[in-house]
Amino acid sequence: DAKTTQPPSMDCAEGRAANLPCNHSTISGNEYVYWYRQIHSQGPQYIIHGLKNNETNEMASLIITEDRKSSTLILPHATLRDTAVYYCIVRVAYRVRGSQGNLIFGKGTKLSVKP
Amino acid sequence: SQTIHQWPATLVQPVGSPLSLECTVEGTSNPNLYWYRQAAGRGLQLLFYSVGIGQISSEVPQNLSASRPQDRQFILSSKKLLLSDSGFYLCAWMREETQYFGPGTRLLVL
Numbered sequence: 001d002a003k004t005t006q007p008p009s010m011d012c013a014e015g016r017a018a019n020l021p022c023n024h025s026t027i028s029g030n031e032y033v034y035w036y037r038q039i040h041s042q043g044p045q046y047i048i049h050g051l052k053n054n055e056t057n058e059m060a061s062l063i064i065t066e067d068r069k070s071s072t073l074i075l076p077h078a079t080l081r082d083t084a085v086y087y088c089i090v091r092v093a094y095r096v097r098g099s100q101g102n103l104i105f106g107k108g109t110k111l112s113v114k115p
Numbered sequence: 116s117q118t119i120h121q122w123p124a125t126l127v128q129p130v131g132s133p134l135s136l137e138c139t140v141e142g143t144s145n146p147n148l149y150w151y152r153q154a155a156g157r158g159l160q161l162l163f164y165s166v167g168i169g170q171i172s173s174e175v176p177q178n179l180s181a182s183r184p185q186d187r188q189f190i191l192s193s194k195k196l197l198l199s200d201s202g203f204y205l206c207a208w209m210r211e212e213t214q215y216f217g218p219g220t221r222l223l224v225l
Contacts, residue, residue, distance in 0.1 A: 032212065043205050043216035044159070093212060102149060102174075103214055105158035 003027065004088045009110045012082075018075040020109050022088030025069045031092050033064060034103065035073045037084040037111075044087065044105075047073065078113045085110050117142035119217040121206050127223045134179075134193040136220050138206030141187065147209040148189040150181055151216075154202045165189060196224045 005023040012018040024033065032051050036044040048055055048062045050071070055062045061074040075082055087108040118141045128134060140146055147166050151159040161174045163181035171181050178197060182190045189206055201224045206217040 034213070036216075041219075041221070043207075043219045046213055046215055049213060102161045102164060103159070104161075107158060 003031075003090045003104070004106055006086075006088050006106065006109045008107065009112070011112050011114055012075075012078045014080060014113055014115050015077055018078040018082065018111060018113070020073040020075075020086050020088075020111065021070065022072070023070045024088070024090045027068050027090050028092070031090045033062065033068075033071050034089045034091055035060070035062065036087045036089065036103075036105075037082075038087070038108070039081075039084045047086075078111075080113050080115065083111060083113045117208070117210065117215070119206060119208055119215060121204075121217040121220050123220060124218065125221045125223075127225060128196050129225055130198055131195045134191070134196050134200070134222070136191040136204055136222075138189040138191075138217055139187055140189075140208045143187070143208065143210065145186055148183065149207040149209070149214065150189065150191050151205045151207065152202045153205065153219075159205065162191070198224050200224050 003024055003026055032049050034049040035047040037047055038044045048057055048060050050062045050064050062071060064071045085108040087105050089103050091103055120139050122137055149164045150162040152162055153159045163171055163173055165171050165183045168183055168186055179193050201222055204220045204222060207214045
């Protein structure tokens with residue numbers, strides 16, 4: 001079972017920031033938070049990941065609470081092409097002994113960006 | 116830069132027929148490779164992963180098998196397809212703790 005909880009759906013107006021929440025209250029110290037998205041009929045696309053600190057790249061920002069029990073993915077200026085299912089995943093670091101490195105996807109949040 | 120290819124993109128096969136799906140990665144060496152399946156309306160399920168040539172780990176019992184004949188080639192096979200094998204099959208490779216997915220193969224078994 002997935003270790004994260006996400007709202008099933010969200011709407012966002014085009015050009016506005018999209019803030020996607022994720023709860024991972026049972027996260028352990030050696031688990032990363034990953035975000036992927038899947039546009040209809042395509043393979044999942046990696047967005048961003050983090051361990052403790054907030055992270056930013058060209059696609060998004062990831063805000064992780066100090067206790068690491070929740071996080072928020074921020075798309076600063078959502079476009080229609082950002083409409084997709086967004087998955088928040090926690091995963092133990094591959095370098096940890098016995099880890100396969102695989103990802104366990106839940107049902108994600110279906111983000112609809114509207115004009 | 117690294118790229119991952121899968122083919123075919125779409126496949127319709129009768130029940131009981133064999134299956135061979137291919138995944139290749141370019142621009143890297145000795146990657147970890149993964150096969151996932153996504154059934155309609157459901158999350159991704161890990162089927163197999165490989166850390167090197169000839170090394171395959173299976174995650175779920177099923178009538179599918181995987182092979183890694185070359186460093187950057189990962190093949191998913193079946194001798195006899197079942198209706199329940201329908202789904203979206205995704206190959207992924209891992210670099211520095213992050214997995215990157217291919218475009219997927221959509222399989223419909225009739």
